[in-house]
Amino acid sequence: MSDISVHSNTATRRLIAVLCCTVVAMLLGVGPTSADAGVGDVIQQTQPKIVKIYGAGGFGGLEAYQSGFLISAEGHILTSFSYVLDTDYISVTLDDGRKFDAKLLGADPRLEVAVLKIEAEGLPHFDLDEAAEVGGGTRVLAFSNAFGVAMGNEPATVQHGVVSVKADLAAKRGVFDTPYRGPVYVLDAMTNNPGATGGALVARDGRCLAMLGKELKNSTNDTWLNYAVPIAELRGSVDDILQGKLTAKIEDREAKKPARSLELASLGIVLVPDIVSRTPPYVDEVRPGSPAEKSGIAADDLIVLMGDRLVQSCKILVGELEYVDFEDSIKLSVLRGGELIEFVLRADIQDDGGQQ
Amino acid sequence: MISKTTKTVCMLLALLCCGTTVADDLETLEQQALTAAVDEVAPSVVRIETVGGSERIGKMVFGTGPTTGLVVDPEGYIISSRFNFMNNPASILVRLPDGSRKPAKLVATDHNRMVVLLKIDVEQPLPVAPIAPLGEIRVGQWAIGMGRTYDAQRANMSVGIVSATERIWGKAIQTDAAISPNNYGGPLVDIRGRVMGVLVPLSPQSDNALAGMEWYDSGIGFAVPAEQIQAVLPRLKKGEDLRPGTVGIAFTTEDMNTGEPVIGAVRPDSPADKAGLKKGDRFVEIEGAEIRRTADAKREIASRYAGDKVKIVVLRDGKRVESTAELSVRPKRPARPAQGKPMIPKR
Numbered sequence: 001m002s003d004i005s006v007h008s009n010t011a012t013r014r015l016i017a018v019l020c021c022t023v024v025a026m027l028l029g030v031g032p033t034s035a036d037a038g039v040g041d042v043i044q045q046t047q048p049k050i051v052k053i054y055g056a057g058g059f060g061g062l063e064a065y066q067s068g069f070l071i072s073a074e075g076h077i078l079t080s081f082s083y084v085l086d087t088d089y090i091s092v093t094l095d096d097g098r099k100f101d102a103k104l105l106g107a108d109p110r111l112e113v114a115v116l117k118i119e120a121e122g123l124p125h126f127d128l129d130e131a132a133e134v135g136g137g138t139r140v141l142a143f144s145n146a147f148g149v150a151m152g153n154e155p156a157t158v159q160h161g162v163v164s165v166k167a168d169l170a171a172k173r174g175v176f177d178t179p180y181r182g183p184v185y186v187l188d189a190m191t192n193n194p195g196a197t198g199g200a201l202v203a204r205d206g207r208c209l210a211m212l213g214k215e216l217k218n219s220t221n222d223t224w225l226n227y228a229v230p231i232a233e234l235r236g237s238v239d240d241i242l243q244g245k246l247t248a249k250i251e252d253r254e255a256k257k258p259a260r261s262l263e264l265a266s267l268g269i270v271l272v273p274d275i276v277s278r279t280p281p282y283v284d285e286v287r288p289g290s291p292a293e294k295s296g297i298a299a300d301d302l303i304v305l306m307g308d309r310l311v312q313s314c315k316i317l318v319g320e321l322e323y324v325d326f327e328d329s330i331k332l333s334v335l336r337g338g339e340l341i342e343f344v345l346r347a348d349i350q351d352d353g354g355q356q
Numbered sequence: 357m358i359s360k361t362t363k364t365v366c367m368l369l370a371l372l373c374c375g376t377t378v379a380d381d382l383e384t385l386e387q388q389a390l391t392a393a394v395d396e397v398a399p400s401v402v403r404i405e406t407v408g409g410s411e412r413i414g415k416m417v418f419g420t421g422p423t424t425g426l427v428v429d430p431e432g433y434i435i436s437s438r439f440n441f442m443n444n445p446a447s448i449l450v451r452l453p454d455g456s457r458k459p460a461k462l463v464a465t466d467h468n469r470m471v472v473l474l475k476i477d478v479e480q481p482l483p484v485a486p487i488a489p490l491g492e493i494r495v496g497q498w499a500i501g502m503g504r505t506y507d508a509q510r511a512n513m514s515v516g517i518v519s520a521t522e523r524i525w526g527k528a529i530q531t532d533a534a535i536s537p538n539n540y541g542g543p544l545v546d547i548r549g550r551v552m553g554v555l556v557p558l559s560p561q562s563d564n565a566l567a568g569m570e571w572y573d574s575g576i577g578f579a580v581p582a583e584q585i586q587a588v589l590p591r592l593k594k595g596e597d598l599r600p601g602t603v604g605i606a607f608t609t610e611d612m613n614t615g616e617p618v619i620g621a622v623r624p625d626s627p628a629d630k631a632g633l634k635k636g637d638r639f640v641e642i643e644g645a646e647i648r649r650t651a652d653a654k655r656e657i658a659s660r661y662a663g664d665k666v667k668i669v670v671l672r673d674g675k676r677v678e679s680t681a682e683l684s685v686r687p688k689r690p691a692r693p694a695q696g697k698p699m700i701p702k703r
Contacts, residue, residue, distance in 0.1 A: 038383065136513055137391035139383070162390070162515045164534075167506035186506055188514035188534040190573060204383065220505070221419030221537040223572055278420075280408030280446035302407065302447055305457070310405050310449070312420050333457075335407075335447050340459050 042206040043141065043158055048095040048124040050156040050200060051077055052145045053102070053116070056087035067144040067156065067199035067212065068092070068116065070125035071238070075100070075118035078128075078211060078238060079198035081107040085114055092118050097153030106241035110179050113211065113234050115241040126200065126208040128238065131231035134185070134209060136165045142191040142228070144199025144212055156199070161189025161226075171216035171225050178216060184227040185210050191226045192216070201228040258325035264318070266326065266347035268292040271303075274314040281317045283334070295345040297334065304340070305333035389547050390515060393500055396549025398511040399453055400427040400485040401542055402434060403504040404460070404474075408446030413566065418443040424503040424542035425450065425474060426554055428589060430481035432458075434474040435585055436541035437556040438465055438565045441472055450476050451508055464592040468600040468661055469527055469580040470556045470565050473592040485543065487582040488550035493521055498547040499531040501555055501577065503539030512538060518552070519576075524560050525658035528578040529553045535577025537569075544579035553579030563600060588661070601662040601683025604628045612651040619670075623687075631681035637670035657683065 049070045057064035068079030077092060079085070090102040100118035107114035134140075142159045150156050164186040171178045185201060192215050199212040210228035218225045264271065268290020272282045281303040286293045303311055307330065311317040324330055329346035404423045412418060423440035427433070434450060441448070441462065448460040458476035465472045501514040516533030523530045531544055535555050543551040557568035558578040568578065588598060604626020609615030617639035622628045639647040642656035643666050660666060662685040670677050 135391075136510060137387060137394060137515075139387050162513065164514055164538075165506045165510050165512035167510070167512070170506075186512060188501075218419075218538070220421060221423075222417050223419075223536050223538065226573075277411040278408050282446075304407050304447060304449060310407070310422075312405075312407050335459050338459055338461065340449075340457060 039141070039160075039204060042202070042204060045124075045206055046141070046143055046200070046202055047155045049126055050095060050143045050145075052093040052148075052150060052156070053077070053079055053084060053198065054091040054093070055084040055089065057084055063148065063194045065145065065148045065195050066197050067146075067195060069143070069198075069200040069208070069211075070123050071115075071128055072125050073121060073123050075120040075123055076105070076125075076242065077102065077116040077118065078234070079114050079116060080211065080214060081109060081112045081114040082197060082214065085116075090116060092116065093152065094120075094123070095153065095155060106244070108237035108241070111182075111229065111234055111237050112178075112180060112214065113229070113237055115238060128208065128231055128235060130207055131235075132203050132207040132209055133230060133232055134163055134166075134203060136163050138163045139204050140185075140187065140209060141202045141204065142187065142189060142196075142199060142212060143202060144191065144193075144196035146191075146193040146196040146199075148195045157196075159189045159191055161187050161191070164188045166230075169213075169216075169227065170219050171227075172219040173214065173216055177219065178214075180229070182229075182233055184213065184229055184233075187226040187228065189226060190224075191228070192224070257322055260326045261322045262324040262326045262328065262330065262347055263321065266291075267345055269297065271314050271317070277315075278313040279315075281311055281314045291345045291348055292343075295343040296341075297332070297343055297345070298336070301334035301336050301341075303332055303334050305331075307331050390498065390500060390513075393498075393545050393547050393549040394502060394511060394513050397485040397502060397543055397545050397551060399483040400551075401425075401502050401504050401511050402427060402453065403451040403508050404434075404436060404440060404541065405449040405451060405457075406441070406443075406445030406447065407449070409443035411443075413442055416566065416569075419537060422451075422505050422508075423537065424505060424539055424555075426541065426543050426551065427482045427484055428473075428585065429593075430478075430484055432476040432478040432482060433463075433589070433593060434460070434476065435471050435554050436474060437554070438467070438470040438472050439537070439540050439557050439569065442565055448474065450474065451504075452482070453504075453509075455508065464595050464597050466585075466588060466592060466598040467563075467565075468598055468659075469584065469588075470558060471554055471580055471585060473589070485545075486550045487586065488546050488548070488552045490521070490581045490583045493518060493529060493546070493552055493581075495520055499529075499533050499552065500545040500547075501531065501533040501535050501539045501542065501579075502545055503542040503555075505538045511542075514539065516575075516577075522655075523578060524558050525655045527580060527584070527659050528556075528558050529581055531577050531579065532575040533577060534573045534575075535579075536572035543582075551582045553581045554585060555579050584659075599662045599685045601657060601660045601664055602627070602686045603633075603657055603666075603668075603681050603683060605633065607650045607653075609650060612654060613649060615650040617647050617650045617653045627681040627684050631668065631679040632677075633668065633670060633679065633681070634672065637672050637677070639668070640671050640676060641667075641669040643667055662686075 051068045066084045068077040071078045092100045092102045102116040105115045143156045169184045197214045201210040210230045213227045216225045268287035269292045270285040272284040283301045402425045425434040425436035428435045450458045450460045460474040460476045463473045463475045499518045506512045514534035520530040544553045559567035604623040605628045606621040608618045608620035619637045
């Protein structure tokens with residue numbers, strides 16, 4: 001074997017060794033081509049689609065700005081419906097720093113979504129037809145102008161996190177419940193800050209997932225909530241707005257109340273006096289001969305479930321009964337001696353007939 | 357003819373050329389591993405619902421829940437955060453991942469690590485997730501906080517890393533994953549689907565069960581190591597409430613990190629007094645652990661419970677003196693009237 005071939009084999013082995021090390025380094029994510037490069041590209045491609053919106057506010061702790069994102073090349077912008085848009089002078093700043101006056105095309109107050117229009121063409125945008133739906137654990141990027149830190153042509157703020165869970169929104173603003181109670185992506189990053197509402201939640205492959213929501217508190221534990229409304233939920237309203245035929249879809253729960261609601265008295269149940277804000281719904285007394293007595297409910301039972309719904313206090317139980325027709329039967333689960341017992345009962349209609 | 361070596365080189369070059377794809381695949385695999393870890397533990401993560409209870413604790417509005425618990429025994433024992441029951445609810449219901457609801461009894465409380473043990477009656481053994489040994493937990497590894505508060509059917513998750521081990525006097529693992537009432541009582545899980553600890557609010561400055569709640573979702577969250585919970589589980593199952601232990605001494609210095617561990621005072625009738633410790637003794641060892649600073653002694657005592665017997669070695673007149681002290685409950689501080697105002701006795 002000649003010296004040349006020996007050197008050649010040695011050189012090849014060295015080359016293979018170097019390549020192997022490089023590939024291993026890549027696999028470990030320490031090389032120049034790590035996962036960051038992919039995310040970096042996605043961020044770069046997404047930034048031109050994010051806009052800064054300026055409008056009403058600027059006093060009393062109300063910011064006069066929010067975020068939005070382009071959904072057409074012709075300047076349609078999806079954003080959150082808020083007081084910021086409650087003015088004739090809405091201004092939009094694109095990623096490249098160009099400023100435009102914007103027109104509010106329409107809004108859906110139930111979903112708190114609005115569509116703006118600026119006079120421009122050939123703009124980079126999200127195609128809502130390509131919007132993706134994801135589940136818990138999906139890694140996501142949130143783009144917004146939170147706290148208004150991005151000025152002029154400065155890019156929007158990017159945050160990373162995961163979808164904590166996709167669940168129905170149970171939130172409040174101050175003491176008022178939010179109008180939208182549908183599915184949202186709950187996020188594990190602190191995304192919902194002042195000015196962030198209307199921003200875009202994007203998958204790590206760049207597809208649009210959702211619109212960042214407002215600053216709300218979780219109504220079950222009084223903690224700040226970070227969430228985004230999936231595009232699938234917004235799509236119908238956005239299409240209606242674009243076609244100029246939006247009808248406000250405000251859910252009116254009052255409408256679901258029956259003409260005559262079921263009352264505990266007609267079941268023969270008397271609860272303990274409701275003296276504190278969360279008085280446990282203990283049965284104080286059961287009227288003789290009543291449906292409650294016939295079914296087996298007894299004094300000192302603690303009512304914990306109505307149907308499948310947890311009733312945590314006397315107030316909640318009474319409130320929930322307002323949505324039950326007086327003719328319908330209900331299932332009450334009570335705790336008695338550490339045991340959960342179910343009862344199905346119905347008001348004695350004949351006895352109550354005269355009250356109609 | 358192309359040699360095998362050349363083929364290998366070409367394949368590696370091809371791999372290099374599509375480096376981004378490899379990286380993207382890695383990211384996908386990482387995400388899959390995180391969700392797989394959650395799926396592994398989710399059957400042991402239960403939802404806790406309460407009825408009644410106070411609306412406020414101090415100035416804090418106490419939520420109605422739901423909160424989270426972790427099955428630690430197939431026979432229906434569930435660990436949760438003490439925080440979740442601070443409003444003294446009238447009743448507790450546990451909702452299992454299959455949707456069934458069971459009335460629960462609060463068996464015992466660990467006032468040192470701020471966890472409670474619940475018990476439900478079960479017809480079928482409940483699934484218990486595997487535990488990650490404390491010795492295997494490393495700073496920087498993936499950490500997933502899990503709860504079951506937003507949706508009864510699906511566990512919620514937050515992702516971060518282990519920020520520190522042996523926090524709060526050795527009683528907690530610290531994580532930057534989002535930790536809040538949305539997952540207090542749930543597990544902190546590693547990427548292999550093993551439970552590292554149970555999420556609770558904690559603070560090094562206070563032993564109040566609400567302390568640390570102000571840091572929710574801030575990037576500073578804590579979990580009590582699962583291994584430590586397992587160690588006290590038999591006592592909790594017996595209904596024994598566990599309280600922080602004290603030895604009953606004061607050091608000559610208040611500087612925890614640089615101060616010499618020399619006893620400045622011994623409280624009469626305290627465990628230290630009964631064990632024969634004296635003013636001027638210098639701590640050398642507690643239960644075999646070397647004590648060099650007052651913080652070392654504080655760590656060894658604070659992680660233990662009232663009733664625990666600890667072997668203490670001190671240096672007295674240049675000689676090692678061994679003794680055993682049985683830790684006691686911390687005495688309540690006597691109420692002190694505000695300056696210039698008379699103390700009104702309680703009725």
